[in-house]
Amino acid sequence: MSGGPAKTKRVVIIGMGDTGVLVASRLSRDFQVTGISTKPNLVSGQELGKRLADLNWWQRFYNTPLHRFKALSSVEIRHAKATSVDLDNQTVTVLDQSKLETRIPYDFLIIASGTSNGFWRDDSLRSEADIDAQLQSDARAISEARSIAIVGGGPCGVSSALNIQRAYPDKTVSLFISADLPLPGYHASARQYYHQELINVGVRLFTGHRAITPTPAPRAGTIHFESGQSAIADTIIWSTGDRKPHTDFLPNGLLDDEGFVKTRSTLEVEGRDNVFAIGDVASTDPARSSARNWAYGVLVHNLKRRAAGRAANKRYSPPANRWGSIVGPQDTGLTLHQDSGKTTRLSRWLVDKVLLPTVVQRVIYRGVKRLER
Template sequence: MNKKPTPRPTVVILGMGDTGVLVASRLNKRFRVIGVSTKTNLVSGQELGKRLADLPWWQTNYNTPLRQFKALAGVTLVHGKAEHLDISTNSVRIALSNGETESIDYDYLVIASGTSNGFWRTDTVQSASEIAADLSHQAQRVKAASSITVVGGGPTGVSVALNIKRADPSKKVSLCVSGTLPLPGYHSNARAFYQQALSDAGVDLLCQDRVVAVDEKQLSGSVKFASGASISSDAIIWTIGNRKAHTDFLPEHLLDEDRFVKTLPTLEVQGTENIFAIGDVASTDPERSSARNWAYGVLVHNLRRKAKGKPANKAYVPPANRWGSIVGPQENGLTLHQADGKRIRLSKRLVDTVLLPMIVRRFIYRGVKPDH
């Protein structure tokens, strides 16, 4: 007598950015996976500087239709936005891109809905054509400006200022940093390295003076500092790290005081048995660093154990300092900064022929089909 096949547990992933795609690609064979995404593409929040200074290159590597990921074959992709989570019924209501709503049941839920942070990270529901128009508009705004003020000295601000200046040295580029050095949270060696790189490129580094009257909708004109000084430019780019978690659809008891998801070291959501959180939305540490550092492997391991009736037993351990690429590939190669302050330089040829096509697309993302 033939036995009926046991139905695979359903995993719903809310958010198909970098982290959501990586989780889905590792669960696809053992679970029925449903990925909910506000975008039809994986529009990465990484490398904003390259995105604004060299959009064609960035498009090739960081704007990928979800249907092109080979490891997502069999994953049900839902284009919409989470509207309400009902823990009592293990279901989530989705506002679909066509204006309708759909309720999706799950056995396990992964919250990877991310955060809004400036114009480059949003939860706006967009089609491929709307994504392309938005990318082009922002790049053209930078290209048309002869003077640019970048407000915020984190990795995004440093990347934007340095990439724009190197792409067009004729532009006047100023980077406003409230502290003594850019890149808070990084090792002192990395901070000193980019202070020198910015200076060598000709970026005006304005330190130890905080911008007052912050208005992220202001795209040009003057910004004023606490000292009374001011600066005017054709374009203003705000990279102040003012993140808003995409968690309005979640019950209040799952959120911390800043509305990020309360998350255990196992990446399980506090107070739940079958919900996980990962990425910028997960309150794992002050930097919410599970968006990086291979945390998706921890989540996948623990979710698989839970599905077998075993407790989660692997913990995500945040690094002491931030690490990795800060400004992306340059003409002289890619510089990777380690948490201990050491740095590694990969040649441009190695990046173009091995790192991006082989390690990133083939190994990490498990294959990307060409766009026909």
Template sequence: MRHSGTRPRVVVAGLGDSGVLTALRLARPADVVGISAKPGLVSGQELGIRLSRPQDWARDYWVPFDRFRGLDGVRTVHGTLTGVDLDARKVFARNGDDVTTSEPYDVLVIATGVRNGFWRRPDLQSADEVRADLMDRHRRLAAAGSVLVIGGGAAAVSSAANLARTWPDKSISLYFPGERALTGHHPRVWQRISRLLTDAGVRLHPAHRAVLPDSCDDITDAPVQWSTGQPPASADAVLWAIGRVAPNTDWLPAELLDDDGFVRVTPELRVPGHRGVFAIGDVAATDPLRSSARNRADGLLARNIRAELAGRPLKAYRPATRRWGSVLGAQPEGLEVFTPGGQAVRFPAWSIERILQPWIVRRGIYRGVRENPPLDQRRN
């Protein structure tokens, strides 16, 4: 099962949040190659902060790969995945010059995530293109006098709250299809967040299910129609955060996928019938919430990969039954993180700057992160 050399070769296909964490875990015991369409970690987290405070978002959620100390021994390939030969154990990727290369593997980790709106796309991008994309959407919303946010998940709720707090003079409305938003969270979470939204001036509109236009993957300005019978609503900008995700699995054979196109996995995060092939994150069909993307399953996966290479038993991943974590992201007064039971754990602002980010996140979770350059200095 092992290519030439004393250490196994692991290819991590996709270096988003889950892929980077997995690569960091495996960098010492294996020769790791990571393939990414982006020039660094461009996280899909915290859409509200990304749109309203792009400088703050880029500091923590857009990190060039050479800033991660733990990836110093990892070779990164900047390209889009085009296919895999499961028998020959090779992955194929195409770079910006339209040249296709192959990467052999002993272990393949599929971590290509999902497409969702304009903030999660698998397009090949340079650092300049990532920066331009980030600033274009920010300026579009900054220029709008009124904004409709469509959706009932955390991305929509966070966007409405952060837009309202950054631009208190704007008219911000949140429309969602149920009687409450955040239905994947404990009901206590919405009780708390709905009060914060109202205090920030966000107008809440429950029981509004939008008729989806031909294209809702970007900010639009046409009136929104409702299948639930209410009159149309309009604003200068309409932000669609409806959670309509599609897995980035076009490069994979159909035999690996379930009916919705996600990668089938066993409880051990292994792809059935293919030794040495694993999947993690939003692309992996672990459970209805695909929760391995948010529950630090990278540690379990790295352990299982080492166990499989050594012929030891693998451990099963136990998914969470509810969504948990931060909803609004870090605010000037601090951060609230919700447990699966709906309790809020509060971190004051000073602890985020002095403890949470430098010690727990950058040093603990990411194993050391060099200082990021300011957003206006991100260049190829």
């Protein structure tokens, strides 16, 4: 028998990516939690460059079956896609891979459904085998290409260019950006640092090149630019930051003009005391930065207060600049860039032996079960 109080309130989380898992792991002790996920794994959107250039290493820490998270042991995971939300009756309708439609009731709803951004993030229903096949295919496209073009100077573009060039020094890797420096939104020192790092490693950096992005964007062939110029590559990685929010299932009244969820600084959805939003899908600030910066703690605190009949009183405050790891761990270690412009360097041993398995998996995610042999 359980020695704790009965869990009478039902929380439904739409989206079990990084943020959804973190929120669920903090609520599962006090609530009946159901997580709706289009994938049976947490397939992280982090460290794209390492995923493409060093897949075996990336899989160890960034592709984790949800059943391996210890803090999710009491969470009901539904491998399905949300198709509608009934705010008045407090239900979410989902469709699973067998086309079975189910309505799930909730007392509190958390929207953490994320965004599509390039080929590596989408809301397609996939099995574990589908995920593995896609990861292997993407990595193989890089290893077999002679020339690789990356379009977009954000962290995904910079990480892809630098990691691929370091892993495959004989390949021609080109990075096309519209500005004079990469990494808009980061401190000026971080932008200058990676501008020079890209050049040092051999990436062909083309500034002032704004690409015309067709739909669908080709994975190989010709890139056309607004200037009238063009470029050809065996493999093209589009990382232009054109995010599509996964919100088609939500009532229009919850969404802003771009389709993102209208979210207050308490991470409550505007006009709804029992609906929260977090991550890339939540319009908390222009950068929609609540996927990072410990925002999950704000949401958990405020939801618990609402469940106790009290007003939310913590607010999410976005940083002045983006921060964190940009290219992931290299042979020389991991460089972390703070929003103030300062940098911290961790050794590769510390990253692989302490930071990721202990601080991230054991402390932040509250434990990950070992792989069964």
